[in-house]
Amino acid sequence: MDWVAIALSLRLAAVVSLVLLVVGLPIAYWLTFSRWRWKFLVESIVALPLVLPPTVLGFYVLVALGARSPIGRAWAAWTGHGLAFTFEGLVIASILYSLPFGVQPMVASFTQIDRSLLDASAILGASRLRTFRRIIAPLAIEGIIAAAVLTFAHTLGEFGVVLMVGGNLPGVTRTVSIAIYDDVQSLNFAAAQQTALALLLFSFSALSVVYALMRRPWAVAPLS
């Protein structure tokens, strides 16, 4: 087994999950409660990575992060090196790629919360932030955890985007899925099988955790 690749994938997945938790919460909150008429456009953009081929997403990210793009140049001016084919570039690409997984479970659980609880909180003097901390977050905790777990698992298994943006640099951008692909290409089936099995077992466990959490309906049911 390629332990360096596994360690790299775990690190990438952890960073992406954390960032998406922070970025995803306000996006999910806005998507749930905004009454803006063009909201569906934002919903479509968030869901786009679900249907787009990873190579297409990877291609655009590569162009956006490249040395000639404003983002790439700004990054290079700040850090002294480019974004493409680096771990940081991989993180940015993975965040975009896992966006629906980090946002949609939260939207689903926010939507289930009885709106009269939020009305009650407001009337009792709570600000929106306090209502979020005291009412929405505790009642939607399953959705928030599910979002983090799904993001983690999805990032762990990504391939196309990584190949486009990160390439195959051991310890920098060579993730588990790239390692398996490489092993197969060089007819090293035993190693590929071991790594593939590890990934399969992990993904199954992660999804089991998510579905186990999702089947607790009483946490968000209104009480009369």
Place this chain on the structure above:
Amino acid sequence: MTLSVQVRTRLSSQFVLDVAFDASPGVTIVFGESGSGKTTLLRSVAGLARPDEGRVAIGDRVLFDSRTAVSVEPSRRSVGFVFQHLALFPHLSAAENIAYGLATVPAGDRRLRVARIATSFGIHHLLDRTPGEISGGERQRVGLARSLVTDPEVLLLDEPLSALDHATQSRIIADVRRWTAARAIPILYVTHSQREVFALGERVLVLQEGRIVADGTPHAVMESPSHALVAQLAGFENLLDAAIIERRPAAGVMVARLSGTTVDLETPLADLDGRAVRIAIRAGDILVASEHPHGLSARNIVRGTIAALSREGAVVRAAVDVGTIVEVHVTPASSDELGLRVGVPVWLVVKTHSCRPVAAL
């Protein structure tokens, strides 16, 4: 402090909520059928719904004014709101629910106030439990305590007791009365139960399809309804279509003929436009005689035939055909004594003042 409300807002393509009234400290009942706009009215006062036009103010403090584009956030209006389904926070204990609105109060003071109101509402022993672990009546008390503990300037109650049995309702009503007696704040109490109107209100506003159709003391509004809907809501079983055929202002009465019959009823004189009226009569205010009665003060004696009889508990309901069907309630004992059966002829006796003319629509 007086709550002044002026709200106009389109609720659906059919009707517009359009009301204006002032509520002094004390309980003002807002009475009406579901869909009459009661809840929207409360939500507009609380800031949860935004009226198309109008003004809401507590004393000099303007909460909403469409002309000056003022709309104070619900969290800053200092109103208490008890929701129909309570909206208790399911993941917080009763104590945490009650203390929720006291976030800015120092912790020691907060504990004291929660303890004091919990004792007053008889829920101090279940402060550690979550709403899912207590009974319906106890949840109601927690909901009330949560709103009252913040000392709101206005209290809004949206059918808070509709799900409870009568005994529990009465005890909670007594608790609310005691708590609010010491604090002179306007209370709007939405309900569709007559019982609650009489038990609580000093004043009742009757809402129909978004408009106030009656306003007065519960006794005045419910006992001499000016409006057919009010009569129906107030429990007048008989609402008979009729036409005024004669007015006798000197005697203070008038005569109305029931539609489709030759039956004339003498009723108190009412200031109603046109000839078409409806006569509201409580089924229990009608006497039944098996022979034509003589020497009575009652002015209305009507012959009819029993069309149907049914017994429900301690009441026998008789449907009497006098050309139109009139519902009459008697006790099982008198029903047996009179030998009431379907097809038997009877005479109905109704006092003039038991016949209340109300506007046809």
